[in-house]
Amino acid sequence: MSEESAGEQRSPERARRLPRAVRERQILDAAVQVFSRHGYHSASMDEISDVAGVSKPMIYTYLGSKEDLFGQCIRREATRLLEAIQDGIKPDLPPDMQLWHGLRSFYRFVAEYRESWTVLHRQALTVGGSFATEITDMRTRAIELVAALVVSAGTRKGLGEQAEFSGAGLSAALVGAAESLADWALDHPDVSDGVLASWLMNLVWLGFNDLVEGEIWKPSTAE
Amino acid sequence: MSEESAGEQRSPERARRLPRAVRERQILDAAVQVFSRHGYHSASMDEISDVAGVSKPMIYTYLGSKEDLFGQCIRREATRLLEAIQDGIKPDLPPDMQLWHGLRSFYRFVAEYRESWTVLHRQALTVGGSFATEITDMRTRAIELVAALVVSAGTRKGLGEQAEFSGAGLSAALVGAAESLADWALDHPDVSDGVLASWLMNLVWLGFNDLVEGEIWKPSTAE
DNA sequence: AACTAAGCCTACTCGCCAGTAGGTAAGCGG
DNA sequence: CCGCTTACCTACTGGCGAGTAGGCTTAGTT
Numbered sequence: 001m002s003e004e005s006a007g008e009q010r011s012p013e014r015a016r017r018l019p020r021a022v023r024e025r026q027i028l029d030a031a032v033q034v035f036s037r038h039g040y041h042s043a044s045m046d047e048i049s050d051v052a053g054v055s056k057p058m059i060y061t062y063l064g065s066k067e068d069l070f071g072q073c074i075r076r077e078a079t080r081l082l083e084a085i086q087d088g089i090k091p092d093l094p095p096d097m098q099l100w101h102g103l104r105s106f107y108r109f110v111a112e113y114r115e116s117w118t119v120l121h122r123q124a125l126t127v128g129g130s131f132a133t134e135i136t137d138m139r140t141r142a143i144e145l146v147a148a149l150v151v152s153a154g155t156r157k158g159l160g161e162q163a164e165f166s167g168a169g170l171s172a173a174l175v176g177a178a179e180s181l182a183d184w185a186l187d188h189p190d191v192s193d194g195v196l197a198s199w200l201m202n203l204v205w206l207g208f209n210d211l212v213e214g215e216i217w218k219p220s221t222a223e
Numbered sequence: 224m225s226e227e228s229a230g231e232q233r234s235p236e237r238a239r240r241l242p243r244a245v246r247e248r249q250i251l252d253a254a255v256q257v258f259s260r261h262g263y264h265s266a267s268m269d270e271i272s273d274v275a276g277v278s279k280p281m282i283y284t285y286l287g288s289k290e291d292l293f294g295q296c297i298r299r300e301a302t303r304l305l306e307a308i309q310d311g312i313k314p315d316l317p318p319d320m321q322l323w324h325g326l327r328s329f330y331r332f333v334a335e336y337r338e339s340w341t342v343l344h345r346q347a348l349t350v351g352g353s354f355a356t357e358i359t360d361m362r363t364r365a366i367e368l369v370a371a372l373v374v375s376a377g378t379r380k381g382l383g384e385q386a387e388f389s390g391a392g393l394s395a396a397l398v399g400a401a402e403s404l405a406d407w408a409l410d411h412p413d414v415s416d417g418v419l420a421s422w423l424m425n426l427v428w429l430g431f432n433d434l435v436e437g438e439i440w441k442p443s444t445a446e
Numbered sequence: 447a448a449c450t451a452a453g454c455c456t457a458c459t460c461g462c463c464a465g466t467a468g469g470t471a472a473g474c475g476g
Numbered sequence: 477c478c479g480c481t482t483a484c485c486t487a488c489t490g491g492c493g494a495g496t497a498g499g500c501t502t503a504g505t506t
Contacts, residue, residue, distance in 0.1 A: 016472090016484085017471090017472065017473080017482085017484080018483085020482090020483085023483085023484095039264075039349050039351070041262075041265060042264065042351065044462090044463065044464085045463075045464065045465085046463075046464095054484085055484065055485050055486080056464090056465085056466095056485095057467095057484080057485075057486095058485090060464090060465065060466080061483095061484095065464080065465080066465090096440070096443070097442065097443060100442055122348060122349070123349070125345060126262045126264075126346070126349045128261065128265065166422060168407075169404060169407055169408075169411075169414065169419070169422055170426060172403050172404055172406070173400040173401075173403055173404040173407075173422065173423060173426060174426075175403060176400045176401075176402055176403015176404060176406075177396040177397065177399045177403070178396075178399075179399055179403070180395050180399015180400070180402070180403075181395055181399060183395070183399075184391075184392055184395035184396075185392075188392075191392070196392070198440070198441070199389060199392055199393060199396065200396060202430060202433070202434050202439060202440050203393060203396060203397075203426070203427055203430040203434075204426055204427075204430055205430070205440050206429065206430040206433040206438065206439075206440055207425060207426040207427060207428070207429040207430030207431075207433070208426065208430075210425070210429040210430070210433065211425050211426075211429065215429065216425060216429075217319070217421070217424045217425050217428050217429055219320060219323055220317070220319070220320060239453085239454080239502090240452085240453055240454080240501090241453085242452095242453090243452085243453080246453085246454095267493060267494085268493075268494065268495080269493075277454080278454065278455050278456080279455095279494090279495085279496095280454080280455075280456095280495085280496075280497095281453080281455090283494090283495065283496080284453095284454095288495080289494065289495090
C-alpha cells in the first residue's frame with residue numbers, strides 16, 4: 001500500500017528524472033488519450049498528469065496552460081495525419097489513382113491511431129475559438145485538395161465550368177463520406193483500408209464519371 | 224441606466240406573468256440557441272436564463288437540471304427533424320425517389336433550423352454518457368433506413384448478398400456525405416435544397432447503379 | 447376584502463478544477 | 477564537500493458555475 005522505506009522506488013513503471021523531451025512526449029501522449037475519451041472540457045489536468053505518470057506542475061512548466069496543451073495535441077496529430085496521407089500519394093499518377101492512394105493512407109492512419117483521429121474529428125470542434133477555425137481551415141484545405149482532383153478529372157474529360165461550380169459541394173460531400181466511413185470502420189476493424197477506399201471510389205468516382213459523361217439522375221415522376 | 228421608479232416596467236420586451244407552457248417554450252428555444260453556440264459544457268445556465276428573459280430558478284422548477292434541459296432540447300429537435308423528413312417521404316414511390324424526397328426535406332430543415340441541426344450534429348456527441356448513445360442510435364437508425372433503401376434497390380436489380388454486405392458501409396458513407404454537405408450548405412445559403420439533393424443523388428445513386436450493373440472501379444496500374 | 451396559489455426574483459452555498467507557491471532530491475562542476 | 481541547476485513533488489488558492497432557500501407580487505376565487 002505505502003512505500004516500504006525511504007529509498008524504495010515507488011513502482012517499476014514510474015521512471016524518474018527523465019530528460020525534458022521525453023517527458024513532453026509522454027505528456028502529449030497522455031493528453032491525446034484523455035482528450036479523445038472525454039473531450040476538452042470534461043478532461044481534467046489531474047487525470048492527464050495521472051495518465052502521464054507526472055505531477056500537474058510539470059505540465060504547466062513544460063507545455064503551458066490547458067488550452068496550450070490542447071493546441072499542441074491538435075497540431076501534432078494533424079501533422080501526423082497530413083504526413084501519413086502525403087506519404088501515400090504519388091503525385092504523377094492520374095487523379096483517380098491519387099485519390100485512391102490518399103484514401104487508403106487515410107484509413108490506415110485512422111485504424112492505427114484512432115485516438116488521434118477522435119481528437120481531431122470529434123473533440124477539436126467543441127472548444128470553439130481559434131482551434132475550431134484552425135481545424136475547419138485544415139478540413140477546408142483537404143476539401144480543396146480533393147476538389148482540385150475532381151476538377152482536374154472533370155476538365156480532362158472536357159467538362160468546364162460546371163465541374164468547377166459543383167466541385168466544391170461534391171468534394172465536401174466526398175470528404176464527409178470518407179470521414180463518416182472512417183467512424184464506421186472503427187466499429188468494424190476487420191474491413192481493410194483497401195476495401196474501404198474501394199467502396200468510396202466506386203460510389204463517388206463512378207457516379208462522378210457518369211455525371212461528366214452527361215448521364216444524369218433526375219426525379220422520375222412529376223415533381 | 225437604472226429603473227426610474229418602483230412601478231416602472233423594466234423593458235417593453237420583458238413580458239411578465241406568462242403561463243407555464245409559454246415559458247417552457249421560451250426556455251427551450253433559448254437553450255437550443257445557447258447550446259448550439261457554445262456546446263453543452265461551456266454553456267452556462269445563467270446565459271440561458273438571460274437569453275430566455277427569465278431567472279435561473281425558473282428553469283430548474285420548470286425543466287430540471289442542466290442535463291435534463293439538454294435532454295429535452297435534443298429530443299425536441301430530433302423529433303422535429305425526423306418529422307420533417309417523414310413528412311417529405313411518400314412511401315409508395317421507388318427507392319430512389321424516396322431517397323430524393325428525404326434528402327430535400329432534410330436540407331430544407333437544416334436551412335430553416337440551423338441551430339437545431341448544430342445541436343444535434345455537433346454538440347450532442349460531446350456530452351458523453353446516455354445522450355451520446357441516444358444520438359448515435361438515432362443516426363444508426365437513419366443509416367439503417369438508408370441501407371434498407373439501398374439494399375431494396377440492389378436486390379430489385381438482381382444483386383443479392385453482396386449488396387447486403389457492403390450496404391451498411393455504403394449507407395454510412397452516404398449519410399456522412401449528406402451531413403457534410405449540410406454543413407457546407409450552411410455557408411452557401413443560395414444553393415437550394417433541390418440542388419443539394421440532386422448532387423448527392425448523382426454522386427451516390429449513379430455510382431451505386433454502376434456498381435449493381437457490374438461496372439467497377441479498380442486501381443489501374445499494378446498496385 | 448381576504449385568501450390562495452401561481453409566477454417570478456435576488457442572493458446565496460458549495461464543489462470542482464485550472465493554475466501556483468514553495469519546497470525536496472538528484473546530478474554536476476568545481 | 478559546496479553550491480547551482482534541473483527535475484520533480486505536495487498542498488494550496490481562487491474563481492466560476494450548478495443548484496437552492498426563501499420571499500415578493502399579482503391574478504383569480506370566494
